[in-house]
Amino acid sequence: MRAIVVTSPGGPEVLRIEELPEPVPGEREVVIDVRATALNRADLLQRRGLYPAPPGASGVLGLECAGVVSALGSGITAAQVGDRVMALLPGGGYAERVVVHEQLLLPMPPAFSFEQAAAVPEAFLTANEALFSLGGLLPGQWVLVHAAASGVGSAAVQLARAAGARVIATTSDAKRSRVEALGPSRVVARGTEDFVAVARDLTAGHGVDVIVDLVGASYFAKNSECLASLGRHVVVGLVGGAKAELDLGRVLARRHVLLGLVLRTRSVPDKIAVVERFRRQWLHRLGDGTLAPLVDGVFPFENASAAHARMEANANVGKIVLAVGGS
Secondary structure (H helix, E strand, C coil): CEEEEECCCCCHHHEEEEECCCCCCCCCEEEEEEEEEECCHHHHHHHCCCCCCCCCCCCCCCCEEEEEEEEECCCCCCCCCCCEEEEECCCCCCECEEEEEHHHEEECCCCCCHHHHHCCHHHHHHHHHHHHHHCCCCCCCEEEECCCCCHHHHHHHHHHHHCCCEEEEEECHHHHHHHHCCCCCEEEECCCCCHHHHHHHHCCCCCEEEEEECCCHHHHHHHHHHEEEEEEEEECCCCCCCCCCCCHHHHHHHCCEEEECCCCCCCHHHHHHHHHHHHHHCHHHHHCCCCCCCEEEEEEHHHHHHHHHHHHCCCCCCEEEEECCCC
């Protein structure tokens, strides 16, 4: 099968298409003929040699995909050959075929294209965990979503709104209109506005109850300033750095909770639970149109380098998708 490989750590130019052995399914695993996959920041880090695949996972990039089940391993209880599915992966999505546990599959909404479906798993499952499993967000509460034009950020805005929460979303000035279309209570353009002042004003000084933070260190102090008493700060990404100074006095006085979230390195049982929570609560809302992945653009499989360059330049709004082939 064809797969995109990293020839050596480096920039987008190190990506090449090569022939790799066909994947073989183990117990409770299926083979998916991949029709589309989507980019994640983790792919850029892995390409540069900074984020190796976890033990036992494919070294091929790609943490999500959409496609058609083409082969079954032993002990399968639900999946069938021909199922149109989207899947959360520990790696291997940048290939024509991939193996995954059957309980990490989600059925594609009937109206979705493979390109739309490929943009769902990592973004929406991560956002769901950040908002509700860790953040404990409730209807009527305020949530601050940073990097709201990203895949996870745009999913978090939609999920929070659908749950009856009130959303403040930060983004660049250039991406503001696209984020406003997602329907948050307020969009803060980071180049010209102070999200702390906006949050305090909108919440009448209460502060936000949950922060979904895809930025990290560069926003850390300001996040603490606008987090309400008993507020939950969920760190999902570190594009703004990994090291920050923590004011423990504020943490004690306001009883703040700091939480970290990662999916890739978790055990299969943990990931199955993540998938099941989303399946029960939200899958039908993709089908009825309440939720929809924000797709920035679709690149041919052969143009993976250009897709990586676009994400590295932070030019995308939503998910960048690679079309692998088929229909």
